[in-house]
Amino acid sequence: MARIVFDLDGTLIDSLPDIHAIANAVLAEERAEPLSLEEARGFVGKGAAVFVARMRAARGLADADQERLHAGFVGRYDKAVGRTHPYPGAVAALESLRATGHRLGLCTNKPMSPTRAVLDHLDLARFFDSVLGGDSLAAKKPDPAPLHAVFAALGNGPMIYVGDSEVDAETAVRAGVAFLLFTQGYRKTPVAELPHAAAFEQFDALPGLVAGLLDQSVTA
Template structure:
């Protein structure tokens, strides 16, 4: 069928409650007030280091604390799965795509160990043929290199990227790959401002949408 690569946080999973919990435990240890769940969602997307930077800045914590807070954040990430949920319809959509012969990948700015841990938690570790995290390469999204590397690992064939955010849209644009925007995730900009081939709000729309995007290439 095709090679389909997915973003993770805000696309396949809603992990913000777990990430919010990690952040507020770290802030409590520093005697700083908590951030809101909405703030946590807004800080997600550019990787763990940027999340910690935004968290620090929101609470006035100094730059010289960054490395220590980041190390503590990453150390907590692997087991932060209990409040994370799959978006409705994800499992069925992935199963249909696999049955149709699609090769599936994940390209995320989440650290690789944490990525593999949450995929295993949901039994999806065997679903994906290639998985790249935010620390798999020297660069991360919106640099197109991780996305292109994920597709290269899947092999030849038509390519479609599925994500939810401004970062994902820019990554796809730079890579020159059709982008399907999941509108219920963590994006910060209006849909109309993000480059995309099509949008969807429910995963039961995804398979026919992918087929329609691929029709010109068939």
């Protein structure tokens, strides 16, 4: 059986509405213009600190405000779960993969505390034997160290990474693992321009793609 590690935001869950709301709550305190949903989408991917830095730059707020704004953002993050939901079919796919005997992990740039909060809220924690957040190690994706750490915690077996973004694709390449690309997340680059073993837009296709990769590894 395989070790399968997932990204979280934009892959298993659509958390953008909650992220958008807390960003605009922070900006409202600064009397700054709110972000559009598409602006917020473009800032997601490299963790909360990078999101805040991009948000701050977009609204002309000073570099010196970064720490304070980041604290305000993160302080709201744990409770930002009410608008977040799994993508259609994601839970059923996780159930199928677990039932088949695969070991599942999670590697996200989202800080660990809000990661745990949203996993608990959506009853997703039960699927994962190892979870690493963006503040769990010194390095974040696309550095491959967090992904390597999650795979190591899952034991032995073929390695597959599932994500939605440019960051995830680069992480997989740098880690030297097979990458399955979910195309309905927060990606900005055309699918054809991202390295991937296979792409999918519906989660009911994922178990079959995993089986196909494993068949290829056996016959290679």
